[in-house]
Amino acid sequence: MKIENEPVAVGANTSDNVPTICRGDDNASSPSETKPHSGDDSLHSDLLRGSRGLLAGATHQATLPREARLPINRCNLPAVVLGSLTFQRYPAELLLDGVAELHRNLFQRLEAAAPEARADVFRDYLTVHFRLERPEDMGLSSEPRGQGKNRAKANYIKMIRGWSFDADSREGAVLKGWVESRFGLTPRYHGQPLRDPSGSAYRRYQEMRAQGLYGTNAIEAQLDLVYTFCQFELARRHHGARHVTLYRGVNRLADHEVLESRGKGQHVVLLNNLNSFTCSRDRACEFGDYILAVDIPLTKIFFHCGLLPGVLQGEDEFLVIGGVAEVSLSTL
Numbered sequence: 001m002k003i004e005n006e007p008v009a010v011g012a013n014t015s016d017n018v019p020t021i022c023r024g025d026d027n028a029s030s031p032s033e034t035k036p037h038s039g040d041d042s043l044h045s046d047l048l049r050g051s052r053g054l055l056a057g058a059t060h061q062a063t064l065p066r067e068a069r070l071p072i073n074r075c076n077l078p079a080v081v082l083g084s085l086t087f088q089r090y091p092a093e094l095l096l097d098g099v100a101e102l103h104r105n106l107f108q109r110l111e112a113a114a115p116e117a118r119a120d121v122f123r124d125y126l127t128v129h130f131r132l133e134r135p136e137d138m139g140l141s142s143e144p145r146g147q148g149k150n151r152a153k154a155n156y157i158k159m160i161r162g163w164s165f166d167a168d169s170r171e172g173a174v175l176k177g178w179v180e181s182r183f184g185l186t187p188r189y190h191g192q193p194l195r196d197p198s199g200s201a202y203r204r205y206q207e208m209r210a211q212g213l214y215g216t217n218a219i220e221a222q223l224d225l226v227y228t229f230c231q232f233e234l235a236r237r238h239h240g241a242r243h244v245t246l247y248r249g250v251n252r253l254a255d256h257e258v259l260e261s262r263g264k265g266q267h268v269v270l271l272n273n274l275n276s277f278t279c280s281r282d283r284a285c286e287f288g289d290y291i292l293a294v295d296i297p298l299t300k301i302f303f304h305c306g307l308l309p310g311v312l313q314g315e316d317e318f319l320v321i322g323g324v325a326e327v328s329l330s331t332l
Contacts, residue, residue, distance in 0.1 A: 187273045
């Protein structure tokens with residue numbers, strides 16, 4: 001559907017009968033009509049010139065703190081750019097290195113498939129490509145009795161479901177580690193704040209991540225395809241849209257890293273590198289006394305309810321890649 005001046009709903013209507021909307025900002029006569037002034041002018045001016053210019057301007061007026069990013073990553077934009085406030089307002093396409101080229105056949109099949117069949121095409125491809133039902137074909141075998149659970153059957157679905165039960169679990173550490181590796185955004189919280197890379201909290205996170213990856217079959221490569229498929233679907237279901245308004249219930253804003261408070265419930269916060277949001281404000285109310293509302297770029301959605309039937313449907317949940325973001329805080 002071509003978006004002109006009307007918003008397009010993403011997913012199901014929210015339980016308070018107000019659909020979550022995506023906005024296409026492409027028809028504005030100037031950037032200032034789509035979003036307020038960002039404070040990252042050098043980044044924004046380069047963004048309008050494309051990714052080459054963006055890289056050249058990425059060192060100026062960065063809003064993403066240095067300790068929240070890595071100097072390198074595995075996508076087309078550096079962390080200092082994709083994690084910035086400017087990127088939230090003026091998002092661009094994020095491409096993971098080599099995914100489209102290595103899996104060209106998958107995306108050719110998806111292009112040819114009917115919309116209702118694409119999820120099955122995706123599942124079938126990953127099952128065959130990664131031999132998910134025959135792990136022995138990849139050299140994996142059951143561990144001897146008494147040496148722990150067999151990890152050969154761990155896959156992308158188990159990682160996402162593990163996150164839905166506990167974002168600070170071993171599966172959550174794997175997903176946060178994947179974001180760190182691919183996008184260069186370091187985790188800020190996993191069971192406890194992660195501020196010191198040499199501290200015990202960060203070591204615990206690294207241990208859980210390693211345990212989650214051990215004995216598995218290219219889990220992070222599977223997650224590459226999950227993100228890329230999600231972006232493929234969003235682009236086709238909501239052509240021209242750039243943002244979706246999502247919600248998160250919190251008990252205290254102090255639990256988040258607040259970079260700036262602007263009054264009237266408006267704040268700039270540093271989100272964790274991977275976060276759970278919901279498209280339903282009513283659902284968000286179940287998790288806290290205050291509601292954070294955030295305009296999330298579609299290119300930062302890793303996974304969402306409805307993408308793959310039977311996965312992550314209980315709370316109208318969206319898994320969102322982090323960085324600096326403007327949020328609105330309101331009470332119930």
